[in-house]
Amino acid sequence: MWFESLHQSHHFIRYMMVVGSRLVFAIFLGNCLCLLLLRTLIDANQADVDCLRTFKSQVEDPNSYLSSWVFGNEAYGYICKFSGVTCWHDDENRVLSIKLSGYGLRGVFPLGIKQCSDLVGLDISRNNFSGPLPSNLTDVIPLVTTLDLSFNSFTGGIPVNIANITFLNSLMLQNNQFTGQLPPELVKLGRLKTFSVANNRLSGPIPTFKSTSINSENFANNTGLCGKPLDECKTASRGKVVIIAALGGFTVAAFVVGIILGLFCSSISVERLLFKRS
Ligand SMILES: *[C@@H]1O[C@H](CO)[C@@H](O)[C@H](O)[C@H]1NC(C)=O
Ligand SMILES: *[C@@H]1O[C@H](CO)[C@@H](O)[C@H](O)[C@H]1NC(C)=O
Ligand SMILES: *[C@@H]1O[C@H](CO)[C@@H](O)[C@H](O)[C@H]1NC(C)=O
Ligand SMILES: *[C@@H]1O[C@H](CO)[C@@H](O)[C@H](O)[C@H]1NC(C)=O
Secondary structure, three states, rough: HHHHHHHHHHHHHHHHHHHHHHHHHHHHHHHHHHHHHHHHHHHHHHHHHHHHHOOOOOOOHOOOOEEEEEEEOOOOOOHHOOOEEEEOOOOOOEEEEEEEOOOOEOOOOOOOHHHHHOOOEOOOOOEEEEEEEOOHHHHHHOOOOOEEOOOOEEOOOOOOOHHHHOOOOOOEEEOOOOEOOOHHHHHOOOOOEEEEOOEHHHEEOOOOOOOOOOOOOOOOOOEEEOOOOOOOOOOHHHHHHHHHHHHHHHHHHHHHHHHHHHHHHHHHHHHHHHHHHH
């Protein structure tokens, strides 16, 4: 009898040990997963905090309009209260859009914005940004649907790479100092509804956009943009003009050479005549 019960209790203890160890393991695993989840969440949010910190350090802010951007707070979503910043959720440091129009900011395009990896809207219009746009713009802001850089002093070409920001439906580049041609690749932007490059120094043919809402005003006041919806490109007729001018020049040159040769010959024959007579 005692033997049996001893045997049973032995079994029981063993059973409890197995259950216990499994329980401990499960709790351990649960904690690990939970920590991992929390960790990735915090890391993701930390990237967005770093993004805004870098942004602030990369731009000049002569009017101190970014003074509400104070870092080092522990509260969830504290960056969502920064002026110009909108988050996906108010209690999560994950930036949805940045709108800083007319803040008097200066400097080059702030590359640090790449760390705001979920950014879908960027508006830094009516500031004093200058210099060329980065040629890898699509790597910096791959998901933006609205991009407004209008009324700044950006220079250089419009990067071909913009055509790879697939979800763009609004691209405002007017009133800058962009030069060169419009990349033909821009027609790849199938969702583009709003677009303007008015008041720049662009030239060359306008690509055929799908959207009908993009009209001649959106291309106005450039150095030499042509083609629909503006006037036809003059390259063909300009080519004819060049050929006609060249032919004309050739004719004149031949005529002049002819006269000179004629004079030369006649002077020779006159000389000969005089020589013979004398
Ligand atoms: C841009 O900078 C110039 C001086 O370089 C200044 O006069 C002008 O007010 C600035 N524009 C804005 C919108 O801050
Ligand atoms: C984009 O190019 C700049 C140099 O123009 C470089 O510093 C930056 O790391 C590049 N960014 C990405 C996301 O490739
Ligand atoms: C755009 O993306 C396509 C496909 O990923 C790639 O082949 C092309 O080189 C990219 N163009 C630019 C200008 O980055
Ligand atoms: C083009 O320039 C003229 C003269 O500066 C201005 O009145 C007009 O508003 C400009 N057009 C656009 C579309 O900005």
